[in-house]
Every structure is written in structure tokens, then in C-alpha cells.
Amino acid sequence: xxxxxxxxxxxxxxxxxxxxxxxxxxxxxxxxxxxxxxxxxxxxxxxxxxxxxxxxxxxxxxxxxxxxxxxxxxxxxxxxxxxxxxxxxxxxxxxxxxxxxxxxxxxxxxxx
Amino acid sequence: xxxxxxxxxxxxxxxxxxxxxxxxxxxxxxxxxxxxxxxxxxxxxxxxxxxxxxxxxxxxxxxxxxxxxxxxxxxxxxxxxxxxxxxxxxxxxxxxxx
Numbered sequence: 001x002x003x004x005x006x007x008x009x010x011x012x013x014x015x016x017x018x019x020x021x022x023x024x025x026x027x028x029x030x031x032x033x034x035x036x037x038x039x040x041x042x043x044x045x046x047x048x049x050x051x052x053x054x055x056x057x058x059x060x061x062x063x064x065x066x067x068x069x070x071x072x073x074x075x076x077x078x079x080x081x082x083x084x085x086x087x088x089x090x091x092x093x094x095x096x097x098x099x100x101x102x103x104x105x106x107x108x109x110x111x112x
Numbered sequence: 113x114x115x116x117x118x119x120x121x122x123x124x125x126x127x128x129x130x131x132x133x134x135x136x137x138x139x140x141x142x143x144x145x146x147x148x149x150x151x152x153x154x155x156x157x158x159x160x161x162x163x164x165x166x167x168x169x170x171x172x173x174x175x176x177x178x179x180x181x182x183x184x185x186x187x188x189x190x191x192x193x194x195x196x197x198x199x200x201x202x203x204x205x206x207x208x209x210x
Contacts, residue, residue: 010171017162036208043204051196054126063119063176070171094155094200101151102208110147 009070010082018086022093029100036099043095044088051087055079118176119188127192131199138206145205152201159193160185 005012026033033040058064059078066080074081105111135142142149164184166172180187 009169010166013162013166013169013171017158017165021158039204039207043200043207047200047203050126050130050199054122057126058119058122061118061122061176063122064172064174066172067170070169090159090196091200094152094197095204097155098148098152098201098204099208101148101154102145102205105147105151111145 007069007072010066010080011072014082014086014089018089018093022089022096025093025096025100029096032100032103033096036103040092040095040099043098044091048088048091051091052079052084055083055087115178116176117178119174119186120178120191123188123192123195127195127199131195131202134199134202134206138202141206141209142202145209148205149198149201152197153194155197156193159197160190163189163193 056077056079066083071080071082076084102111160183167174167185174186174188177186177188182190
């Protein structure tokens with residue numbers, strides 16, 4: 001896969017690999033997501049700052065960098081906008097998977 | 113090619129250690145629901161996919177890593193993704209079972 005979407009390349013990757021799966025997950029398991037939505041939001045709100053701080057420090061420290069021709073070049077404290085959105089959607093996705101796993105195992109009496 | 117431990121250092125300080133502290137303070141609950149955390153790791157192949165393709169496509173490039181690569185991505189990225197899943201799923205479980 002070598003996508004040539006210019007400055008929208010990162011956005012396209014994000015939509016395909018993060019937003020779309022999370023969206024499908026939320027639509028398919030709407031009932032369970034709705035039931036645990038406040039927990040998903042709280043867990044995301046607690047972990048998002050930690051991960052974001054790590055990104056800011058790492059990017060500032062030059063651990064990794066971004067190709068300016070493949071991102072929008074909108075930065076929030078050294079972090080590209082796409083990266084901030086990716087971190088947020090990834091965390092929401094992981095928290096959603098966790099609640100769904102809990103509901104699944106609970107339903108099948110694998111956990112109490 | 114030189115080994116640089118900056119990634120590992122930042123990751124350990126800001127993500128790995130806080131995650132382990134959270135788990136340590138909630139060992140009983142986390143252990144009880146370890147199967148939930150294990151199942152949450154099902155998302156790992158998806159995170160690997162986007163990282164692999166974005167790295168290959170040059171969306172981002174790594175500068176201070178150990179140069180140990182696992183299936184097309186730096187070992188530090190695998191560690192980051194694993195600990196991200198561990199951190200978020202642990203916090204979710206703690207909130208689920210309050």
C-alpha cells in the first residue's frame with residue numbers, strides 16, 4: 001500500500017485504520033457501547049493526557065518526525081493534528097473493545 | 113546504524129512505569145479480569161497494520177530508536193502499542209468495576 005493523497009495521506013490512513021473500525025464497532029454493538037459509554041469516555045479522558053504528553057516530549061526530543069508533504073501541517077504543541085486525533089480515536093477504540101470483551105465474557109459466564 | 117535508546121527511555125518514563133503502577137495498585141481487580149485485557153489485545157494486529165503502512169509510506173520516520181525491527185516496525189512501537197492497550201484496558205476495567 002503506497003498511497004498518494006498528498007497532505008491528506010495521514011488522514012486517509014487514520015480513517016481506514018482507526019475511525020472506520022471504531023465507527024463499525026459502535027454501530028454493530030450500539031446497545032453495549034451505549035450502556036458503557038460514560039465509562040469509555042472517562043477511561044479515555046484519563047489516559048489521553050498521558051499518551052499526549054508522551055507524544056509531545058518524544059516529538060520535541062526528535063525520537064520520530066513527520067513528512068510535511070503527507071500531513072496537514074497543523075500542529076498542537078509539536079504534535080500534528082492528525083496524531084492527536086489518532087491517539088484519541090485509538091484510545092476510544094481500545095476502551096470500547098475492553099467493555100465489549102467484558103460484556104461478552106460476562107454473558108458467556110467466563111467472568112463474574 | 114547506531115542504537116539510540118531515547119524512544120525506550122521516554123516510553124518507559126511516561127507510559128510503561130505509570131501503567132505498571134496503576135496495575136500494581138489494582139492487582140486484585142486486574143488479575144480477576146485478565147481475560148478481558150487479553151481479549152482487548154485483539155486490536156493489536158490493526159494497530160500494527162496502520163503503523164506498518166504509514167511507516168513504509170513515509171508518513172513518519174524514526175530517528176532515535178534501537179533499530180531492532182519486528183515485522184516492519186521498530187520494536188519500540190510494538191512495546192508502545194502493547195502498553196497503550198494495557199493502560200487503556202486496565203483503566204477501563206477499574207472504572208467498570210468500581
